Amino acid sequence: MTGVVYFVGGGPGDPELLTLKAKRVIDSADVIIFTGSLLRESLFRDTKPGVAIHDSAGLHLEEIIALMVSAARDGRVVARVHSGDPTIFGAIHEQMVALEREGVRYEIIPGVSSVFAAAAALRTELTVPEVAQTVILTRTAGRTPMPNGEQLHDLARHGATIALYLSAQLIAQAARELRVGYPADTPVAVVANASLPDQQIVRGTLDDIAALVKAAGIRAQAIILVGPALDPAIKRTAAARKSRLYDRTFTHSFRQGVRDAE
Ligand SMILES: C[S@@+](CC[C@H](N)C(=O)[O-])C[C@H]1O[C@@H](n2cnc3c(N)ncnc32)[C@H](O)[C@@H]1O
Known part of the structure; x- marks a missing residue:
């Protein structure tokens, strides 16, 4: 069985700003690799017993890829946790290219930037x-x-x-x-x-x-x-700064606008 790598949006730091999906993946992962320069370990309070947690701050790209590829080939679930949303200055492009080259399946879970x-x-x-x-x-x-x-x-x-x-x-x-x-x-x-x-x-x-x-x-x-x-x-x-969306006279597909009395 092959494993999977999830690029998880870890949010800005407050554990309550993790999405439900991000929390579920983090808590069920066999391996967590997180950007320790930006995220705090309080995000990982409810992880699975025996989970391997790595701070990527001290690792270079090839080491991170090697960890992800070997875990996925062993059939394990990897949570690669980035701060905020992984698609904004997350440096995930180069990781995705490497995983595709190695034939490892991955998904992105968005986060609160x-x-x-x-x-x-x-x-x-x-x-x-x-x-x-x-x-x-x-x-x-x-x-x-x-x-x-x-x-x-x-x-x-x-x-x-x-x-x-x-x-x-x-x-x-x-x-x-x-x-x-x-x-x-x-x-x-x-x-x-x-x-x-x-x-x-x-x-x-x-x-x-x-x-x-x-x-x-x-x-x-x-x-x-x-x-x-x-x-x-x-x-x-x-x-002077009201949006049209909630203007009482503004009609849209979910609401019929009210005509002002003439
Ligand atoms: C490598 S980028 C990662 C951005 C992240 N992917 C996001 O969506 O927020 C790191 C930068 O994100 C910003 N950042 C990350 N966490 C932050 C926080 N809790 N408060 C303010 N800025 C933050 C800072 O500008 C920092 O230099």
Whole structure:
């Protein structure tokens, strides 16, 4: 019998933000390989007796593949647990290519990406009507270069909500690049360790956020959210920002709109 590898979305950290399916797979796995640099062992409280748990932080790709392939060939179930959602900066592409080459079956189980835990912590909608209807999930160029047309100064031209992963240490560079397209007073919020007990929130503008984040001592595991939708004052102007979806006069396939009296 051949086993299977599940790429599991481990969520942003709070064990209650695991999906039911992710929890079921983790708890029934024979082998767990998790990104220990981002996830905490509290996710693995109810695992099967005898499960082998490996932290991938100290392993290189070939070692991770070897663990997965040999377990699957022994007919075991492997949970390869990534933080947030595995398809966003999860480095799963190279793992899937290797598993296909080895003829090992795999599936992906989605998870709550840290951007959504950050937005929840801020009590913010990332797509406020008439303010921002587009969210760009990206990063600042570091050791991984950005493809043509995806530099922050290119993306800044859209004025959309931008979420930056992997960028806490590069926040001064990011803010500088984003100022090409956004005004210097554009609101920015940084959430470190979103959903975890040591969660930290710093708010500012493109002008001062780098200094504020440095003063707060945030160096990693943070999401940076930029754009007019992040303005904390926006709820005070809510009357002008209603979505069409729940407008009483708006008809759609599940509800007949009410005609206003003339
Ligand atoms: C390798 S990427 C993985 C992203 C992950 N797949 C996701 O969907 O959230 C790591 C980056 O995710 C972000 N991150 C992960 N967990 C986080 C958390 N609990 N709070 C804030 N940011 C987090 C940080 O930007 C970090 O640098």
